[in-house]
Amino acid sequence: MKRLFISLAAMLMAALTLASQSALAQGATRVTGGGTGTFKIDLDGDGDIDGSQFGIGVNLLGDDVAKGLFECLMAGRSDILGLPIMAVEGKVSSGDINPNGGVTLGGVARVNLGNGTIFEDVPFAVTVTAGGPGVGTLALTVISAFDGVPGDTNVGNGNYDLPPETVASGGINIQ
Secondary structure, eight states: OHHHHHHHHHHHHHHHHHHHHHHHHHTOEEEEEEEEEEOSSOSSSSSSOOEEEEEEEEEEEETTEEEEEEEEEEEEEEEETTEEEEEEEEEEEEEEEOTTSOEEEEEEEEEEOSSSOEEEEEEEEEEEEOBSTTTOEEEEEETTSOTTSTTOSSTTSSSEEOOOEEEEEEEEEEO
16 A cells, blocks of 8 residues: 555656646646545545545646646545545547636546556546645546446446535645
């Protein structure tokens, strides 16, 4: 478990560094950040308020094109669905700035359920708004998988639509 956290932190730092350097060179919009989030509710009925640890390092290059990484980890102190780990490790390839100033990112991810089950090339979308604790938000959708699993806010559409999380520590920047 400790190795997973160290690996996640190293990947996030590398992604943030590359995203910042590349964005400065290209004049792109940057979406960066990391920390913890909270759903403020118990999604899976285990008595714990659910949340995640997240990291973002993405450049929006225009015309719905983006490059970077998005990580969402629910493990240890932020368990969900009775799984020891649920990790979404995404390569972002698309992104748009929304009318409210937030950003919607999309791509494909590796989804690790921590019980030996790993799915590759799973489409995902995440919508983020900038801000620190109590202000920034992220809402993750795993596309064409896990429909109806506890926490799904739109049962029957074929996706796993998590409710928006509010940043609990850290922050999200859109520049």
